[in-house]
Amino acid sequence: MTVIVRMPEIATGSDEAAIAGWLVAVGETVAVGQALVEIETEKATVEFEAEQPGTLAGILLAAGSTAPVGAPIAVLAADGESMADALAAAGVAGPGTAPSAEAGADQVHKPVSAEAAVAPTAVPVPVQAAAAPEAPGARRFVSPLVRKLARERGIDLVSVRGSGPGGRIVRRDLDGIGGGTAAPAAIPQPAQPSLPPQPAAAPLASTGASESAEWVDVPHTGMRRAIARRLAESKSTVPHFYLVADCRVDALLELRSQINAVEGVRVSVNDFVVKAVAGAFRDVPAANAIWTEEATRRFTGVDIAVAVSVPAGLLTPVVRGVERMSLGELGTAIRDLAGRAREGKLKQHELEGGSFSVSNLGMYGTSEFAAILNPPQSGILAVGAAQQRPVVQADGTVGVGTVMTVTLSADHRVLDGALAAEWLAAFTQRIENPLSILV
Template sequence: MAEIVRMPKLSDTMTEGVVAEWYKKVGDTVAEGDLLADIETDKATMEFESFYDGILLHIGIEKGGAAPVNDILAIIGEKGEDISALLKDAEGKEEEAAPKEEPKEEKAPQEVTKPEKAVEASQPTLTKTSESNDGGRVFASPLARKMAEDKGINLSMVNGTGENNRITKKDIENFNPANAGGSAMSQSVNTGVESYTDMPLSQMRKAIAKTLSASKFSAPHFYLKVSVNMDNMIASRKVINADDDVRISFNDMIIKATASALRKNPKVNSDWTGDAIRYNDHIHIGVAVAVDEGLLVPVIRFADTKGFAQIGSEVKVLAEKARTKKIQPDEMQGGTFAISNLGNYGIEDFTSIINPPNSCILSVGEIKAMPIVKDGEIVPGNIMKLTLACDHRAVDGAVGSAFLKDLKNLLENPVKMIV
């Protein structure tokens, strides 16, 4: 008996999906567990496997097509099986479920007439003037002026044959730049071609726009900034990476320091739920990863219990999954705090939009060599700027400041993270 395969709900916020790729075509044999298609959700593009054995009898959504969750994706059954009744019954149920719209009164289209282009005879007799190269005034009819502008001709180099040497349409039509010493085209000349490309929004980009717009315009953001001396962190990382079996990044160390600071400041490790502030006992840190379609935020779970190397290993695996569209929804859910690091792009400091329902997000800039004052003397140093964005509904300035103070202390004294 034929079975209907419906558009799956692959994330908690997914309302529709796009078929990015089909791996089977109508008439192919399908076994349970076979890869049927890639489905683009609001979070990622994911592989979708068949739950049934049989022949692929029908494809309901072609490659590139979008459809709501539970729409018919495909039908799998026995070879030669008649599925017309099944399709009719399924379509009937969808029509019943769809909201009925009141008929709208159609209005007769209004005829819009466009004015004919004005000819020179209909131009006003008023003649515009401009300055010539020698400081004199140039007289030209409006039509001649427009033609000169379109052709990129400098009116000061055109000899007018009209009354009082006024430049006319014929003067522009008969104008030869070679006879004007080659300088008649000194004004800007439009030689390029205007063009643009409209790129349809992906499901991910739609979700980013919806989520971050809601966050920015509903959560009262405020920002706290601090500069961190990274000299000790640089020295510590150099010692750790001297071991051939270990390779950690500054980002790994920042994640660990952030988790440790959150343990000391639990009010920052919170969510705004609308009717309550949820203080999380666990620390799951979301790490922003740039992908072609936008931004994904994989989550490092229980980050405060893990060392630099373990955090680094997990970040590498999750980032690679994100970039190759293999990441799963549960690997991006449950974050209690987020970090966005643009230091590798040479950004000194910036502000991020809070990733709801989190109360805060940390923005990390580049480590920049600059002169600093130490013990009353100007010496070379390495400074990194941090910006904490806070939802004022859940986190007050003093609370966020205490967190940043502890985070700065840990980053400037990394040995405290291993004692």
């Protein structure tokens, strides 16, 4: 039986998604669970797997194009069914080109040829920096995704030659092109009607502010809208409360220096922090939980999200099984996730799950801050900079020590004050006795 593959709803609540690249060519056999196509969402590129076996008879949406969730994107021929019969059963007349991204969702789609089925995403297509001028009024076929990326990177699409069907500019055509650095021009404002002369007013004291401040409007990206939506929902629906602790980290910094002196080993303060978070959950397992509408869900393993700053906003990839990792393995896993987050190559499952997050702004010199919870997680630890401060020594004298301030934001539906305080004390104990993090 012919199978029509439709655009999946990768991110909850999303209305549309884009094809980043096809992983199977027309005419190839597809098995259940085999990666069929890469789908790009607001936050990640996701490999969508085939749910039924068959032969890829036609691709209805080319790489770089966007379509609503549920729109047809490909046709699979069942075992024993010819590709021509499958295309006919799907209402596709025959081989042709993929539809334009500007076409309506209800338009009849035609498959692209086998030669154009798989976009060579690994090898950028050569792009001419200065394309031949087009005829006045000529239409340039560009997908909404490409327009968004070009706007974010400051790329003038007039100078880009498209390599897609019919000269369409697709995502791979932007690879390797450096964008301009000029800020977008201010939006023109309508002329104001002239007013009759007014009597001179008494002079006011100068405030130092410009009388005609200028501005530019930077259009929201999909990621920025997603961040705004989720954090506004979190702050307005989750009862946050906050606990603050000062941690002495002199011993931790000394141990880190010793570890990094070993050839081939490199760990960061943040690696110690994430590992200490997992250790604290081992000490206080009741805190490793999230709220659901039916019950409080407690976890036996420790999956921790780590906040990563990316050009378009913020991502929180999840490190799984932190309690089972060595410090070196953890550091390698965090660097891998952070690197792929900045390159936009995370998979959707790497952004889901976890009961807790760590957000570290210490590298920017921030002393302390309070973070907003990332639902459905029940806690997030905001980590400030390790700074030298006056401290009271064990003998009662005042000396200088290195102190790091951390702030725990907790979901009061899951964590009561005493439980959260017990967890934070366990975390502080491990940070101040770093050898306990390694065992």
